[in-house]
Amino acid sequence: MTETPAPPVVGPGRLFIAGSWTDARDGRTQATVNPADGSRTTDVAAASVQDLDAAVEAARRAFDEGPWPRMSVHDRAKVLIRAAELIERDAQEIGYLETVDMGKPISFSVGHDVPIAAQMYRYFGGLATSELGGATRPTATPTFSYTLREPVGVVGAITPFNFPLLLSCSKLAPALAAGNTVVHKPAETTPLSALKIAALLAEAGLPEGVLNVVTGPGTELGRALVAHPKVDKVTFTGSTAIGQSIVRSAADTLKKVTLELGGKSANIVFADAYLDQAVEDAFWAGFFNSGQVCVAGSRLLVQRPVYDEVAGRIAERAAGVVPGDPLDPGTYFGPLGHEGQFRKVAEYVEVGLADGAELAAGGSAYHSEQQPKGLYYRPTVFTGADNTMRIAQEEIFGPVLTVIPFDTEEEAVALANGTPYGLASGVHTRDVKRAHRMARALKAGTCWVNTYTQFDSSMPMGGYKSSGYGRELGPETMESYTQTKSVWIDQRD
Template identity: 40%
Template sequence: MKIQNYINGNFENPIENNWLDNYNPSNGEVYGLIPNSSKEDVEKAYESAKSAFLEWSKTTLEERSRILIKISELLEDNLQSFAEAESKDNGKPVSLAKTVDIPRAASNFRFFGNAITQFASESHESVGQNAINYTLRQPIGVVGCISPWNLPLYLFTWKIAPALAAGNCVVAKPSEITPMTAYLLSEICNKAALPKGVLNIVHGLGKSTGQAIVEHPEIKAISFTGGTATGAHIAKVAAPMFKKLSLELGGKNPNIIFADCGYDEMLHTTVRSSFANQGQICLCGSRIFVEASMYEKFKKDFVQKVQALKVGHPSDENTNIGALVSKSHLEKVMDYIEIGKNEGGKILCGGNKVTVKGFENGYYLEPTVMEIRSDECRVNQEEIFGPVVTIMPFNSEDEALQMANKVKYGLSATLWTNDLKRTMRMSNQLQAGIVWVNTWMMRDLRTPFGGVKASGVGREGGFEALRFFTEAKNVCIKY
C-alpha cells in the first residue's frame, strides 16, 4: 500500500518520488510505503494553505464548528477500522486504540469545535479617559503541526483541531513511523467538506520534511511534540524568524507513593501508569519512589501484578503489552536495561525480548521492573520511553521531593497520599506541568497541558491552545 501526501484536498505522490518503508511492529514486516517529502512538497502544501487562508479565516465560528464536529462524528463512525490501523502501524493493542486513541481524537475535534464558539474577546473601559479597549483574537495564518509516533492520531488531532478552529490553515507532518491514521483522516476531512487547502498533510523524515516546515519563512507558528533534542533544534532554527513555538517534549516522571495511600487503587493504577502503551507515553510514571515503611510489600505486590501482564499480538483481546514501535526503539530500550544492570540495578522482573508465536520477528519486550541504588543513575535520569520502570524507597517527604525534582525534565508527577496538607505542600513544590494526586491520566480538555525545564515550553489544551494559535490585537477607541 502506498500512502500519499494530502495537498489542496487531493492525494499526491512526492514530487521527487522518494519513498520510505512502513513497518508493522507486530511482525517486523514492511506493509506499505510512505512519501519522504522534499522541500518542494512542503512549499506546495504551504501555497495551498496560503490560498485557502483568506476564505477559511473569514468563515463564521458556527461553520468552522460544524465541520470540526462532523469530522468527530465520522471518526466515531469508523472507530473499529481506525483502531485496527493504529494498532497495525504502532504495535499497541487494538483494545487500547479502540478505547483511548481514536475516541480521544474524535473528542479533540468535538471539544475545539465547541470551544471556539465560547472563545470571547476582552474589553476594558478606561474610566475618566473616555476610551474603551478591546482585544481581537485573529488567526496567525499558515501554521506547522508536527506530531510523534506514540499516540499517532490522538496527538495529531490535539494540534490540528485547535489550529483549524482558530481559523488557521495547517501544514502538518505525522511521524514517519506511524503515518496511517493521519492518511485515513485526510479521507474523513474530504467527507466532512473541509475546504481544500485548509489542512495539508506531508509525510516524511524529520530531517527533510520536518526541517522544511520548521525553516519555512512564512509558516508563522510551530506546534511540536517529540524528543527534547529535536525540540532544542526547532527552537534554534525558529528563533531568528520569531516564530511562535509550542514544544511538548520529553518526560521522566516521578510516581511518589506514601504509606497512607489507598493501597489497592494505587497498585492497580501504578501498573497502568508504568506500562500503558508499552510505556511509550510521555506521561508514564517511570520513576517510582515508595515510602520505606511499605516498600517491601509494594515491591512484592507490584512485581506480582507486572508478571501477570500478557505480552502478545496487538489483535489479541487478552494482550496487555503489545509490540514496541520499531526495531531500533526496541534495541534502544534493551541497551538501557543493560546500562541499568551495569550501574548496579537489580532486575526484579522482565528485561527480556519476547517471541510471540506466529509473529517471531515482532518487537516484543517483557515489562521490566528494576530496583536501583541511587536516583542519580542513568536509567533514573534519562528518558527510556519503553516498558521499563525503576523503583527505590524514600524515608521523608523532603527526600522524595528532592529525588522527584532532580532530573532535567518536568512534564508530570503522580502523588499518592490521603494527607491533604501533604498534597498541597508537594503539589506546590513538584517541578512539573501537571500533578496527579491519587489518580493518573485523568484529563479534562479545558485544562492547560505542557511541561517545564527540558519538557518544553508553552501550553496546549482548552483556551491555552486557542490563544497559541491566534494573535492578540488591542484596539483603543476614544469617544
C-alpha cells in the same frame, strides 16, 4: 455465529496538498512496517522538501485568500463537530490503522484513543464559539477600546510515533478551531491515521488547503518546515533535544513555538496510600502503551515502610505479563513502536545493570511460538536504584520502571524534582492536606493524585523545565493559536 469482520484494506498513502491526494514529485515511497511481526503494511509517499514547500504554499494561500479564517466561529464549529461524528463512524478502521502502524493494542486504539480523538474535535468545535472573542477595556483616554482574537496564520504541526492519532488531533483541532491553516508532518514510521483524519476532515467540509499532510523522512522535512519563512507557528511533540533545535531554528523567523517534550515523571507512593490502587496505578503509569508515553511514571518513588511490599508486588505483576498480538482484543501489552526504540530500551537495561541496579522483572526481549517475530520487550522493573543513575535521570521511553525508596515528604519532593524534566507527576496518599502540598511542590505541568494517566480535552497538558513550554488542550491552548489585537477608536467631539 457472527463472523469476525475482515480487517480493512490499507491502500497506498499519498500526500494531501491543497485538497488533493498526490504522489511525491520524485515518485519516492517508503514502507510502513507492522512492529508486531515486521511485515510491510503498505507504502506511503516519501515527500521531498519541494513537496513540503508546495504544502506550505497551499496553506498560505488558504489563510491569506481562502474562506476558513473568515468564516464565523459557528460555521467552523460545524465542520469540526462533523469531523468528530465521522471519527466515531470509522472508529474500527482508525483503530486498526493505529494498531498496525505502531503496535498499540487494538482494545486501546479503538476503546481509548478514538473516543478521545472525537472528543477533541467536538470540544474545540464548541470552544471556538466561546473562547475566541475579544473584550472591551476601560482606558484613561477618550477612546472606545477593545481587543480582537485572530488566528496566527500557517501552523506547522510535527507529531511523534507513540500516539499518532491523539497527538495530531490535540494540535489540529485547536489550530483549526482558531481559524489557522496547517501543514502536518506525522512521524515517519506512523503516518496512516494522519492520512485518514485528513480524508475525514475533507469529507466534513474543510476547505482545500486548510489542512495539508506531508509524509516522509522526519529530519529532512521537519527542519524544512521549522525554517520555512511562510510558517507562522510550530507546534511539536517529541524529544527535548529536537525541541531545543526547533527553538534555535525558529528564532531566525521569530515563529511562535509550542513544545511538549521529554519526561521522567515521578509517581510517589506514601506509606498511608491505598496500596492495591497504588500498585495498579503504578503498573499502568509505567507500562501503558509499552511505556511509550511522554508522561509515563517511569520513576516509582515509594516510602520506605512499604517499599519492599510495593516493589515486590509491581515486579510480580510485571513478570506475569505475556505480550501478545496487538490485533487480538485480549492483548494489553504489545510491541515497541519501531526498531530504533527497541534497541534503545535494550541498551538502557544494560546501562541499569552496569550501574548496579537490581533487575526484579523483565530485562529481555520476548518471543513465543505465537509471536516468533516482532519488537516485543518484557515489562522491566529495577529495584536497588537511586536517583542519580541514568535509568532514573534519562527518558527511556519504553517499559522500564525504576523503583526508588524515600523516607520523608521533603525527600520525596527533592527526588521528584531532581531531574531536568517536569512533565507530569503522581501522588498516592490518604492525607488530603499532603496531597495539596505535594501538588504545589512538584515542578511538573500535571499532578495526578490517587490516579495516573487521566486525560480530557478540557484539561491542559504541558511541561516545566526541559519538558517544554506552552500547553496542549483546554482553553489555555487557544492562546498559542491566536494573536491579540488592540483597537482604539477616538471618541472626542
